[in-house]
Amino acid sequence: MTERLSDAARRAWLRLARTENVGPVTFDQLIVRYTTAARALEALPELARRGGRPIRLATEADADAELAAGEALGAQLICACEGDFPQALAALDPPPPLIWVRGRPELLDQSCVAIVGARVASAAGQRFARGLASELGQAGQVIVSGLARGIDAAAHEGGMPTGTVAVLGGGVDDIYPPEHASLYARIAEQGCVVSESEPGRTAVARDFPRRNRIISGLSRAVVVVEAEFRSGSLITARLAAEQGREVLAVPGSPLDPRAKGTNDLIRQGAAICEGAEDVLRALEGPRGFREPERTPYVTGGAGEPDEALREAVAALLSPTPVSRDEIVRATGAPAPLVFAALVELSLAGRCELLSGGMVATA
Amino acid sequence: MTERLSDAARRAWLRLARTENVGPVTFDQLIVRYTTAARALEALPELARRGGRPIRLATEADADAELAAGEALGAQLICACEGDFPQALAALDPPPPLIWVRGRPELLDQSCVAIVGARVASAAGQRFARGLASELGQAGQVIVSGLARGIDAAAHEGGMPTGTVAVLGGGVDDIYPPEHASLYARIAEQGCVVSESEPGRTAVARDFPRRNRIISGLSRAVVVVEAEFRSGSLITARLAAEQGREVLAVPGSPLDPRAKGTNDLIRQGAAICEGAEDVLRALEGPRGFREPERTPYVTGGAGEPDEALREAVAALLSPTPVSRDEIVRATGAPAPLVFAALVELSLAGRCELLSGGMVATA
Numbered sequence: 001m002t003e004r005l006s007d008a009a010r011r012a013w014l015r016l017a018r019t020e021n022v023g024p025v026t027f028d029q030l031i032v033r034y035t036t037a038a039r040a041l042e043a044l045p046e047l048a049r050r051g052g053r054p055i056r057l058a059t060e061a062d063a064d065a066e067l068a069a070g071e072a073l074g075a076q077l078i079c080a081c082e083g084d085f086p087q088a089l090a091a092l093d094p095p096p097p098l099i100w101v102r103g104r105p106e107l108l109d110q111s112c113v114a115i116v117g118a119r120v121a122s123a124a125g126q127r128f129a130r131g132l133a134s135e136l137g138q139a140g141q142v143i144v145s146g147l148a149r150g151i152d153a154a155a156h157e158g159g160m161p162t163g164t165v166a167v168l169g170g171g172v173d174d175i176y177p178p179e180h181a182s183l184y185a186r187i188a189e190q191g192c193v194v195s196e197s198e199p200g201r202t203a204v205a206r207d208f209p210r211r212n213r214i215i216s217g218l219s220r221a222v223v224v225v226e227a228e229f230r231s232g233s234l235i236t237a238r239l240a241a242e243q244g245r246e247v248l249a250v251p252g253s254p255l256d257p258r259a260k261g262t263n264d265l266i267r268q269g270a271a272i273c274e275g276a277e278d279v280l281r282a283l284e285g286p287r288g289f290r291e292p293e294r295t296p297y298v299t300g301g302a303g304e305p306d307e308a309l310r311e312a313v314a315a316l317l318s319p320t321p322v323s324r325d326e327i328v329r330a331t332g333a334p335a336p337l338v339f340a341a342l343v344e345l346s347l348a349g350r351c352e353l354l355s356g357g358m359v360a361t362a
Numbered sequence: 363m364t365e366r367l368s369d370a371a372r373r374a375w376l377r378l379a380r381t382e383n384v385g386p387v388t389f390d391q392l393i394v395r396y397t398t399a400a401r402a403l404e405a406l407p408e409l410a411r412r413g414g415r416p417i418r419l420a421t422e423a424d425a426d427a428e429l430a431a432g433e434a435l436g437a438q439l440i441c442a443c444e445g446d447f448p449q450a451l452a453a454l455d456p457p458p459p460l461i462w463v464r465g466r467p468e469l470l471d472q473s474c475v476a477i478v479g480a481r482v483a484s485a486a487g488q489r490f491a492r493g494l495a496s497e498l499g500q501a502g503q504v505i506v507s508g509l510a511r512g513i514d515a516a517a518h519e520g521g522m523p524t525g526t527v528a529v530l531g532g533g534v535d536d537i538y539p540p541e542h543a544s545l546y547a548r549i550a551e552q553g554c555v556v557s558e559s560e561p562g563r564t565a566v567a568r569d570f571p572r573r574n575r576i577i578s579g580l581s582r583a584v585v586v587v588e589a590e591f592r593s594g595s596l597i598t599a600r601l602a603a604e605q606g607r608e609v610l611a612v613p614g615s616p617l618d619p620r621a622k623g624t625n626d627l628i629r630q631g632a633a634i635c636e637g638a639e640d641v642l643r644a645l646e647g648p649r650g651f652r653e654p655e656r657t658p659y660v661t662g663g664a665g666e667p668d669e670a671l672r673e674a675v676a677a678l679l680s681p682t683p684v685s686r687d688e689i690v691r692a693t694g695a696p697a698p699l700v701f702a703a704l705v706e707l708s709l710a711g712r713c714e715l716l717s718g719g720m721v722a723t724a
Contacts, residue, residue, distance in 0.1 A: 124617050251613035251625050254636035255486050263613050263634055272629050274616035 003083045011063045012037040013079045017097040018058035018066070018198070019044065021346060025353030028094035029343045031081070033336075044347060050310060051348025069199040075102045075172045088112070092217045092243060094355065096196045096210065100172045103192040107142045107163045113279055114144040114219035114240070115159075116233045117151025117250075118226040118258050125226040125258065126154040128250065132223065133158025135276035141283075144219050146211060147184065149177055151225045151233075156183060156191075164191040165218065169211040170203030171195055194218075208232060209239075213355075216240035221282050223248045223273050227261030234261050237270065242356060246282040248273035305341035309333050313341045317351050321358040365445045373425045374399040375441045379459040380420035380428070380560070381406065383708060387715030390456035391705045393443070395698075406709060412672060413710025431561040437464045437534045450474070454579045454605060456717065458558045458572065462534045465554040469504045469525045475641055476506040476581035476602070477521075478595045479513025480588040480620050487588040487620065488516040490612065494585065495520025497638035506581050508573060509546065511539055513587045513595075518549060526553040527580065531573040532565030533557055556580075570594060571601075575717075578602035583644050585610045585635050589623030596623050599632065604718060608644040610635035667703035671695050675703045679713050683720040 005013060016037040017027055030040040041057060048055035070077055078085050080095040086108035089095050101108070113136050115129055133143045133155045143159025145152040147166040156164045166187045168174055172195045175184045187193055196210050197203070203211075212235055216222050222240035224247075227233040237247050249270040252259025266272055271282050305313075309331065316322075316330050328338045342359055345351040352362040367375060378399040379389055392402040403419060410417035432439055440447050442457040448470035451457050463470070475498050477491055495505045495517045505521025507514040509528040518526045528549045530536055534557045537546045549555055558572050559565070565573075574597055578584050584602035586609075589595040599609050611632040614621025628634055633644050667675075671693065678684075678692050690700045704721055707713040714724040 124615065128615075128617060250616060251621070251628065253486065253490075253614050253618075253621075254612060255490060256615075259613070259615075260636075263636060266613065266628065267634050272625055274622075274625060 005079055005082060009038065010079060011060060012041055013098065014063040014066060015058040016040055018062060020056055021349050023353060024094045024096055025355060026343055026346045027097045029339055033340060047344045048347040051344035051350055053348040055347050066198045070100055073102065073173050073199055075100045075199060076105065086218060089214065089217050096214060100195050100199060101192055102172050102188045105192055107165055107192045108218060110142045111140065112144045112165065112219045113141040114215050114222040115155035115225060116145055116215065116222065116236050117224055118228060118231065119149040121150035121226050122258060125151060129154040129225045130158035132276055136279060137162030139276060139280055144215055146215055147180055153180060153183060156187060160186060160190060166193050167211050167214045168193060168195040169207035171197050171199040171201040173199055174202055176203060212236040213239050216243055216245055219245060221246035221248060221279055223279060224262050224265060225250045226258040228257055229260040229264065231261050237265055248279060248282060305337045309337060310341040310344060313338060314345055314350060317359065317361045319361050321354055321360040323357050324359050327359065367441055367444060371400065372441060373422060374403055375460065376425040376428060377420040378402055380424060382418055383711050385715060386456045386458055387717060388705050388708045389459045391701055395702060409706045410709040413706035413712055415710040417709055428560045432462055435464065435535050435561055437462045437561060438467065448580060451576065451579050458576060462557050462561060463554055464534050464550045467554055469527055469554045470580060472504045473502065474506045474527065474581045475503040476577050476584040477517035477587060478507055478577065478598050479586055480590060480593065481511040483512035483588050484620060487513060491516040491587045492520035494638055498641060499524030501638060501642055506577055508577055509542055515542060515545060518545060522548060522552060528555050529573050529577045530555060530557040531569035533559050533561040533563040535561055536564055538565060574598040575601050578605055578607055581607060583608035583610060583641055585641060586624050586627060587612045588620040590619055591622040591626065593623050599627055610641060610644060667699045671699060672703045672706060675700060676707055676712060679721065679723045681723050683716055683722040686719050686721050689721065
């Protein structure tokens with residue numbers, strides 16, 4: 001892990017991350033294979049051509065524009081290989097390649113608890129979230145949430161005096177909903193705003209899974225307060241469970257539709273949260289100690305897959321996600337070669353590398 | 363199991379059950395040892411004398427008075443060895459020696475679900491209990507509860523059209539609270555009222571554990587709707603779990619003190635109940651099929667413990683309950699002899715035989 005990247009290395013890292021078809025899994029595989037983003041960028045056109053389709057790299061001008069936009073906001077870019085990248089995010093498999101932050105990034109390396117929930121929340125639910133955030137804050141936890149209406153806003157308010165982190169789907173300057181402008185300003189001043197998107201970007205639906213993955217990834221525990229059945233907070237809870245984080249849910253009456261999602265989480269094994277002590281107790285449990293999903297950026301050499309292997313791999317894929325290990329077994333080829341072939345196919349848009357080691361046709 | 367007892371045998375059974383220091387465990391041991399209540403009554407004075415203290419037997423006049431009182435109410439006495447004793451109760455270890463019933467005892471051998479909860483219940487909780495009872499009733503379940511204020515009354519109301527059973531701590535004619543007189547009358551007419559106590563008895567605190575044990579014992583599942591921390595419904599839930607019945611609890615907001623007990627049950631492993639389908643699903647599970655805790659009244663011979671064994675057993679007892687098996691192991695004597703010694707000590711008031719095979723000094 002590098003202490004800080006040089007300006008040139010940072011620009012290359014940013015270009016690689018913003019290049020089309022380069023998701024976090026592909027990014028990760030490329031860095032492992034080529035050691036630096038600059039070398040990966042050099043190799044990309046040939047890799048994509050082998051995969052079967054040309055690729056348009058993000059240009060130096062694109063990167064410079066993004067860096068300038070961030071600088072104008074007083075925001076800071078932190079790359080996943082840098083020493084000040086939050087450890088909890090660096091331990092994800094794969095980590096987000098980079099984050100933009102405003103405010104106090106040092107909060108991200110403290111012990112964090114996410115509090116998320118319904119946008120259309122009851123007054124009681126908001127009061128509970130605010131009180132829970134306040135008590136957890138006083139117990140030394142940084143409160144992470146998503147700046148949304150309802151539970152998120154209440155959690156940020158409760159955590160404001162002791163430290164709160166807002167993770168956005170759009171750029172670090174994308175204030176949504178607009179009535180949270182003052183809340184946003186206080187978090188950017190006293191807390192920390194985080195985003196994986198480029199500054200100036202307005203969030204669209206497909207940005208929220210990545211936003212939610214950072215919310216849970218930063219946090220040792222995720223508490224869901226009020227959530228209807230099939231709501232977004234439940235996705236954050238699922239991601240948290242996959243990341244080995246503690247998941248807690250606040251129970252509610254079966255007569256309250258906003259308790260359907262949380263009661264269902266409890267059915268599925270989430271711990272019951274009736275107050276801060278439940279969260280603090282969960283943090284003492286075996287999952288409370290963060291176990292990294294992977295070692296941050298240890299690079300190892302990989303060979304070059306030939307045309308035959310690449311097409312054999314492509315033929316094994318379908319829209320149903322399978323594990324990369326399964327593809328390795330099916331081909332009988334060495335794992336690094338198969339992974340390299342998958343990266344080439346993904347760059348050509350012929351497959352999608354999913355987190356959790358899964359792969360499917362794009 | 364006898365089809366019906368003769369009048370004389372019934373009177374003996376009743377006398378034995380009403381004799382001082384004869385709880386259900388001692389009763390059970392005596393029937394196993396002496397085969398009939400009449401023979402057990404004959405042996406009792408000598409057994410108690412060996413235990414170290416004389417005993418006052420319930421008289422024939424006592425039994426006749428109780429039988430007359432029951433008859434005057436139109437109530438029916440059913441002894442645990444009789445063919446029409448509810449199978450679910452006969453399978454308890456030990457079973458209640460007898461029950462008095464008014465109304466339709468045939469309901470007791472149908473599939474029953476208990477719904478219990480707070481006396482000071484919210485309007486929403488009562489509405490939920492009534493609706494749950496109604497839906498379960500329509501699905502063929504008989505609703506069992508305790509005639510108390512709040513959740514119990516709502517459960518009986520919901521179950522009234524399809525069949526409901528009220529289990530009382532006092533006699534079958536002990537209407538408490540008084541404002542439930544009309545509810546009681548409808549249950550005695552359309553449903554069934556059950557009690558282990560003698561007719562005319564007003565319930566006192568120590569009657570409720572036996573009442574609760576019959577509520578859970580009759581039922582394949584117990585649902586707790588609203589219960590404060592350390593409330594009586596939680597005892598019924600514990601008994602149900604010990605008896606191998608399904609336990610379900612209705613979750614509620616941490617801001618509602620009446621959800622403390624039910625949320626705590628869920629923490630301890632109770633299933634979440636958000637509606638009738640959760641209960642019906644639980645009944646399909648492995649516990650849904652009633653597994654008898656014991657074979658009803660299979661008698662086997664036991665020897666006679668001598669003075670030395672009896673005192674060795676007495677010396678092993680303390681106020682801390684231990685299992686009878688542990689006493690057997692500690693003495694090294696044959697189990698039937700040790701059990702017989704314990705019965706003698708219990709008749710003399712020197713120990714208490716508890717359900718679940720435990721024993722302690724009285």
